Amino acid sequence: MLKVLQRILMVMPLITSVSCDIPSQLEPVQTQIIFVLAAASLTEPFSELGRQFEAQNPNTKVEFSFAGSQQLAQQLGQGAPGDVFASASQKYLDAAVQANRVAKDKAQIFAKNRLVVIYPKDNPAGLEDLQGLAKPGLKLILAAKEVPVGEYSLDFLDKASDDPAFSPMFKATVLKNVVSFEENVKAVYTKIALGEADAGIVWISDITPDGAGQVGSLDIPEALNLIAAYPIAAISDSKHPDLARAFIDLVMSPAGQQVLQKYHFISAFP
Amino acid sequence: MENGDRLRIQLESAPRLYQASSRSFQFWKILALPLLLFIAIPLVALFAHVSITDLMKNLNQRQVIEAISLSLVTSFTATFITLIFGTPVAYLLAQRHSRTHRLVDTLIDLPLVLPPSVAGVALLMAFGRNGMIGGWLSAVGIEIPFTMTAVIMAQVFIASPFYVKAASIGFASIDPELKQAASLDGAGNWRIFREIDLPLSRMALLSGSVMTWARALGEFGATIIFAGNFPGRTQTMPLAIYMGFEIDMEVALTLSVILIGLSFLTLIIVKGILHRRIEADLEFRST
Numbered sequence: 001m002l003k004v005l006q007r008i009l010m011v012m013p014l015i016t017s018v019s020c021d022i023p024s025q026l027e028p029v030q031t032q033i034i035f036v037l038a039a040a041s042l043t044e045p046f047s048e049l050g051r052q053f054e055a056q057n058p059n060t061k062v063e064f065s066f067a068g069s070q071q072l073a074q075q076l077g078q079g080a081p082g083d084v085f086a087s088a089s090q091k092y093l094d095a096a097v098q099a100n101r102v103a104k105d106k107a108q109i110f111a112k113n114r115l116v117v118i119y120p121k122d123n124p125a126g127l128e129d130l131q132g133l134a135k136p137g138l139k140l141i142l143a144a145k146e147v148p149v150g151e152y153s154l155d156f157l158d159k160a161s162d163d164p165a166f167s168p169m170f171k172a173t174v175l176k177n178v179v180s181f182e183e184n185v186k187a188v189y190t191k192i193a194l195g196e197a198d199a200g201i202v203w204i205s206d207i208t209p210d211g212a213g214q215v216g217s218l219d220i221p222e223a224l225n226l227i228a229a230y231p232i233a234a235i236s237d238s239k240h241p242d243l244a245r246a247f248i249d250l251v252m253s254p255a256g257q258q259v260l261q262k263y264h265f266i267s268a269f270p
Numbered sequence: 271m272e273n274g275d276r277l278r279i280q281l282e283s284a285p286r287l288y289q290a291s292s293r294s295f296q297f298w299k300i301l302a303l304p305l306l307l308f309i310a311i312p313l314v315a316l317f318a319h320v321s322i323t324d325l326m327k328n329l330n331q332r333q334v335i336e337a338i339s340l341s342l343v344t345s346f347t348a349t350f351i352t353l354i355f356g357t358p359v360a361y362l363l364a365q366r367h368s369r370t371h372r373l374v375d376t377l378i379d380l381p382l383v384l385p386p387s388v389a390g391v392a393l394l395m396a397f398g399r400n401g402m403i404g405g406w407l408s409a410v411g412i413e414i415p416f417t418m419t420a421v422i423m424a425q426v427f428i429a430s431p432f433y434v435k436a437a438s439i440g441f442a443s444i445d446p447e448l449k450q451a452a453s454l455d456g457a458g459n460w461r462i463f464r465e466i467d468l469p470l471s472r473m474a475l476l477s478g479s480v481m482t483w484a485r486a487l488g489e490f491g492a493t494i495i496f497a498g499n500f501p502g503r504t505q506t507m508p509l510a511i512y513m514g515f516e517i518d519m520e521v522a523l524t525l526s527v528i529l530i531g532l533s534f535l536t537l538i539i540v541k542g543i544l545h546r547r548i549e550a551d552l553e554f555r556s557t
Contacts, residue, residue: 139413179498180500181501181513191498195398195399196394
């Protein structure tokens with residue numbers, strides 16, 4: 001019930017943004033607002049890109065809803081208004097296509113991301129390598145399997161279990177150490193930064209320049225890692241298709257890619 | 271007798287007053303309709319989405335059973351703990367003239383107005399691994415976050431004020447002369463409490479505990495932050511609804527229907543049976 005209420009509250013700004021359209025048709029100088037639904041992991045780079053976009057386009061305002069991609073796809077499916085959708089996985093962009101909110105084959109990959117293991121900076125469990133995730137008694141936090149990063153974390157455990165450097169029981173042992181499946185990747189990061197658990201798996205882009213001092217990290221080698229491709233698309237019933245297009249163009253531009261790289265995303269154009 | 275007479279006169283004149291203003295009553299009925307419908311329609315819509323056969327089928331899912339049993343165990347434990355530790359607080363609150371009254375009263379009101387997510391963060395700061403008390407506990411090997419204990423603590427934090435408030439009203443409504451008389455006859459504190467306070471305020475205590483139980487059952491915000499989400503260990507019904515909403519709408523709907531049913535039942539018990547008994551008690555005492 002509470003969650004449903006929260007959702008209603010989340011849609012309120014959308015309603016106000018729609019009502020702003022009416023005067024904008026009468027008076028072309030009115031501020032236009034575009035609404036971008038973006039994966040929680042995009043919070044920092046997209047906020048920065050939003051400011052750039054507003055500076056380049058006077059009288060426009062970019063508003064964001066950052067949440068788990070699965071949650072945004074669900075909201076789009078229920079008819080939530082918006083102009084641009086940026087997902088952390090193709091799966092949830094496809095869900096938006098299924099719901100007829102995004103035109104088929106219109107999505108573009110704009111960034112890539114990879115997994116990393118993080119631990120609190122004082123490393124309470126003495127984690128030194130990935131094998132250490134299977135240590136008895138270690139407290140591990142993962143994102144729920146419905147969240148893209150959670151799904152990829154399980155894939156990593158599968159791959160590692162098949163690797164001779166790990167025990168075939170690696171996945172099963174590691175899963176025994178899980179104390180919580182969080183609802184979005186930022187919650188995993190925050191709880192590790194607070195030192196409430198010994199390790200977590202997040203995107204490398206979640207270790208922001210600000211937060212780099214709070215956590216330590218263990219790289220996951222490329223052979224075991226999953227490179228997630230982030231698709232972006234204009235929402236087909238957008239009230240501002242031109243602005244939506246312009247925002248996507250900014251994200252794809254060299255300047256946009258540079259901002260994404262600053263937050264450890266891998267450029268879509270190597 | 272005097273009080274009783276006055277009450278009877280009031281009751282007899284009441285219908286006549288209503289008749290005189292029945293037109294204005296109609297007017298208010300129409301104005302009240304939008305909000306009443308606004309609250310009723312989503313609840314009805316939820317029920318309309320779930321058929322009995324689906325409900326029965328989903329009830330057999332492991333995740334649903336785990337969430338329901340965890341919710342029942344934790345909410346009953348939280349209520350029990352509230353009864354033990356909340357009763358002395360309620361007793362203290364009932365002494366209106368004490369100097370600490372306002373302080374205690376405000377403290378007890380705080381969880382009622384705080385967003386539960388704030389409560390969750392606060393609990394982490396206090397009882398988390400690096401928390402004020404939690405740091406010290408983890409040094410001796412006790413770690414609270416992500417356990418069933420954390421779920422119960424979140425529920426007690428959020429839900430105990432309902433019992434404390436109701437119980438203190440119950441205690442305060444007892445005639446102090448009764449207790450003075452008992453005290454003159456040589457009854458000790460404990461005996462006065464057991465033989466006067468407890469029986470005379472039993473309905474208030476009972477309805478307070480039912481409200482606390484219902485609130486504990488619905489606790490979400492503090493739980494997901496302080497206890498995390500792990501099926502069978504910390505995933506209570508509201509958490510399962512939240513996680514289920516995104517993937518398995520069926521689970522979310524089934525659990526929502528069960529929770530609404532339980533809340534409805536709780537309110538009927540509290541309002542219907544208990545309040546009538548309390549009113550009857552008060553009337554009995556005033557005559």
